[in-house]
Amino acid sequence: MRLLVSSTVFSSLLALSLMLGLCVCMDSLNQSQSMSEGERLISAGGKFQLGFFNTDNSSNRYLGIWFYNIPSKTIVWVANRNKPLNGSLGLLKIEHGTLVIQDNSGQAYWSSNTRSLSSRSTTTKLLDSGNLVLKYDNSETYLWQSFNYPTDTMLAGMKLGWDFKAGMEWQLTSWKSAEDPFAGHFSYSMDPRGFPQLKLFEDNITRFRSHPRFGGINTSFDSVITSIFVYDSQEAYFSYDLHDQNSLVRFLVNYTGKVQHYKWNTQTLDWTLLYESPSDSCEEYAKCGPNAVCVIVNAVRTCECLPGYVSKSAEGPDTLDPWYSGGCIRKSPFNCSGPEGFKRVKRVKLPDLVLFEMNTSMTLKECENMCLGNCTCTAYAHPFESRDKKGCVFWFGDLLDIRISNAEYEPRELFVRVVASELEGNSKRRKGVVVAAAVILSVCSAIFCLWASWRRRRGQGVRLDVHAGEEEKFELPMFDVVMISQATNNFSHFNKIGQGGFGPVYKGQLPNGQEIAVKRLSETSSQGLNEFKNEAVLIAKLQHRNLVKLLGCCIEGQERMLVYEYMPNGSLDSFVFPGTTGGSCLLWRTKFNIIVGVAKGLLYLHQDSRLTIIHRDLKASNVLLDSKMNPKISDFGMARTFGEDQFLEKTKRIVGTYGYMSPEYVVDGIFSIKSDVFSFGVLVLEIVCGKRNREFHHPDHNFNLLGHTWNLWVEGKAHDLIDEQMEDSFPLAEVMRCIQVGLLCVQKCPEDRPTMSSVLLMLDSESMRLPQPKKPGFYLERIPDGINRRENTAKEITITLLEGR
Structure with missing residues (x-):
């Protein structure tokens, strides 16, 4: 208190x-x-x-x-x-x-x-x-x-979560101490990855996870409040209403790392603590490690392995030391061609929703069969409080943060996959499992068989020639041509969602319901087999939330295809530029979050991945947006890697897109991480202005967007650059900071441009004093003739120049 x-x-x-x-x-x-x-x-x-x-x-x-x-x-x-x-x-x-x-x-x-x-x-x-x-x-x-x-307190009517359309997050952040309101180390927020869950963080480390609520909009959580949970394409948040509007209630994230629920006691004239989390050691996040369940017995914590698992320690007991957090591993690997089944664990807090899928149309028996048919499925559960409601959740990989709960409001049951030898000695049950497995294996559905074939082939490496004389073997799932053809309705025109230098892009759906995007190398593509190999090898190794995820590839006969996660909101250019679907309709908060997300993705490529990676073709159409408007950098066909001590490279093969390429790259063929920084600066100014760099026109001059922005900056009128279609109210200082960062990134000399780590620091800090930008690259007026006008009405293309100066 x-x-x-x-x-x-x-x-x-x-x-x-x-x-x-x-x-x-x-x-x-x-x-x-x-x-x-x-x-x-x-x-x-x-x-x-x-x-x-x-x-x-x-x-x-x-x-x-x-x-x-x-x-x-x-x-x-x-x-x-x-x-x-x-x-x-x-x-x-x-x-x-x-x-x-x-x-x-x-x-x-x-x-x-x-x-x-x-x-x-x-x-x-x-x-x-x-x-x-x-x-x-x-x-x-x-x-x-x-x-x-919010600061550290949540009142009735407030929200914790996300407004995806506006790009706004609501979270609580503790005080630094009991007497210092400065933002402390603990925060309580909704993790939007997968199915949204409320989590308590200490800095960036998860300390507590609330029980996932899958179906309830209004749930009577206790005698004081009614909890509200909303999850749709627009928002994901937790809120609450009061049963008695005259009562005084508050949630608090304490500076000691506790989420506390208080109610004012009119008798004692003091705050009464109703409950707090974590309330015991089992509520501390994943305290027993992966594939283990935490149990409180006589006020003492015990960690036990899930059915079919043993401790990672040498002895491999089923019951772990109370303070051991190394978790458990499987006793025996799954045998997808043999009989397997499930053991039920009652009254559990369901595992963390990290690698999972959800289906709301299946019965529990159908869920069991589906999980058995997928060799990577480790468990399933019925997610809803009402058993009359269809649906199930599947988990893949390790199971984290599970505890046995004595609470009456936690009737969940988890069905953990085990091999036949782990099942109870009930011959009837065992026979049923064998029969079920036999039925599944003999299913004649072509889609299901193809899907099972693909699952069995996951993990098979492919050998691709990345650069001349260099071969590298890497793990990447392989897809059948027949499966991809069926997933895309035989590459139907109605499934086509894009066209690039690589070739057409199709939307598809795998037999398990997962939506995919398929890039198919065209015979007439301006990008060839080298770009295909380059993209497959590079992006297969990259793991970052702001980079598009490669699910696998297909190499059969003359076919070359890359299979990606599907981005339902398409590319950024369709939202930013007028004249395209939904053009210039984003709120500033969403635009700013996209800018920061792209910056984080570039920082990972330049600094945090094993090799320094230069994208070389960063532009609005190569930034894809997921269902929550999170940006993901795509198209790595032109990317190049640098060694540990390499800082720049010169090439005679100039690739990229006019309007985004840096001066030293276009003129001399020299590229480095500062080339990507230049492209990022162009992208930032385009997002702020709502106009393309090369297509920008002004009645008073013939400068491109960079030249126009520089002129406004020198005249002290940079605010005139802001898109006229922006909402009525927005943080002007933040927009102006983005304009200044954009100009710093597009400076003519590479050594003057900041690194992406500096860019993120400048975007994140309101008090940081930013340096004054110098004149941008390509600060020349265009020739106002018909050629120039024809050039600016042409579609944006990725170009390849075979000779650089």
Whole structure:
């Protein structure tokens, strides 16, 4: 619990102001008003108040929100948590559609980072929910709200999770200590990978995972609240409502690393702790390691191997040392051609949803047969509370973070796959398993047989000639031509989703329901077998959430195909540029997250992968977007690798796309990581502006987008670059920082451009002072003739020049 009282270490002026206890007797401020220290806003129903506060033994002051009608000052939100006032008196006011905290000298300590393009007047209001909102007068549409920027406390009506369309995440972050609101080490957020789950992190390490909730929108979690879980293509979040709207309830991420649930006790006039997580050692994430289950017996933790598994230790016992966390391994490998079955583990917290699939149309028996037919399936479970509802979840690989639960609300059962020798000695059951296996093996469905064939062939290596005289064997699943043909409806025109220099791209679906994208090398392709081999070898080794995932390839006869994970939202260019489907319709938060995601992907290629990889063809059409609008860099056919001590290379074979290639590469054939940085800078400016670099036109000059941006920067008008179709309110400072980063990346000299690690630091830090950019490459006016106009109406293509100067 955290209770705060006033300090006595202030200057006499500040102490006098606080003792006066002045109160703004209203719940809102308009743009002609301000609120100073000692004054407060009180919500209309008298539930919350907003004001400046300080903690014990500190002269630092913060703007915060706390409960109004209880004796203890329990802070639920802090505005300037990372930049406190210290000295001059603070002031809250509205300037140009932005809510700001300033001191007497006008220095800003915090702002809502909004920008209103309208001349309408704005108002900030404290609601009875505890939400501080900024809105136009006489409007219920919020330009900004504190509920979108939680600190360490969650109130009823707040959300934890993601708004995929806006690219916004809601999460709780602990205080640094009981007396310091600075952002601490613990955060509570929704992991959007796979099926969303709430997790407690210490920095980037998972410490606790909540029970996954698959089906409930409204679930009566306890006698105090009704929990709400929403998961669709637009949002994934947890929220809650109160059974009694007059009760005071809060969730808190404590600085010690606990997620706590409090309710105000009107009898004792104190906060009552209803529960906290992790509540025991079994709730600590994956405490027993993989393929082990955690059990509390007589208040003592015990780790036990799942059925069919033994300890990794030399003795291999089924029961582990209570403090052993090495986990378990299989006693015997799976034998897909022999009888196998499942053992049931009751009352479990289902494993972490990392490598899994979900089906909502199968019966439990169908789930069992499906898992048996897939050699990589290790377990399955019915995910829903109601057994009348169809569906199952399949796990692949190791099973993590499982515990036996005594809670009545956890009736889940996990069916763990085991070989026949591990099944109980029930002849009838064993016979049933054998019969089931025989039926599965004899199924005459062509699709199922092809799928099983593909599964058996997974892991077979292929040998490809990467560069002249160099061969490398790598693990990559192989697909049959017949299977891919069936998956794509015989490469139907209706399944075609794109066309590149490599050839056509088709959408398909495997027999197990997984959606795929198939790149088929065309006989007339401007890219040939070398590019195919290069992409297959390179991307097979790359594992990063911002790089597209290669599932396998097909090499049969004259066919050369690459099979990728399917990206349902297509390429970035279809969202950014006008004139294309959905052009320029992204909110700024989504655009910024895409910029950061691409930067992270490039950083991995340049620095974190085993070899330095230069992409050489980064552009908007080579950035794909998954269902949650996460960006993934694709198309590695032109990529090159550098050795540990190699920094640049010269080539006579210039490849890439006009408008994205760096000057030293186009002119002299020299490429390095700074070539990719240049391409990234172009991409950033295109995202901000909503126009392509080479197709950009302005009535007053003939510069491309880079030249136009530079001219605006020199004139101090860089804000004019911002896409006119952007939403009414967005963080102007963040957009301007992206413009400056973009210009730094497209500077003419490679040595002037930052590395991707520096780029990410500049994007992430609001207080970092960025260097002033120099003139960009290709700062020349185009010749305003018919040739130029024809050039700019041509489609974007990837070019290959055989001779570089």
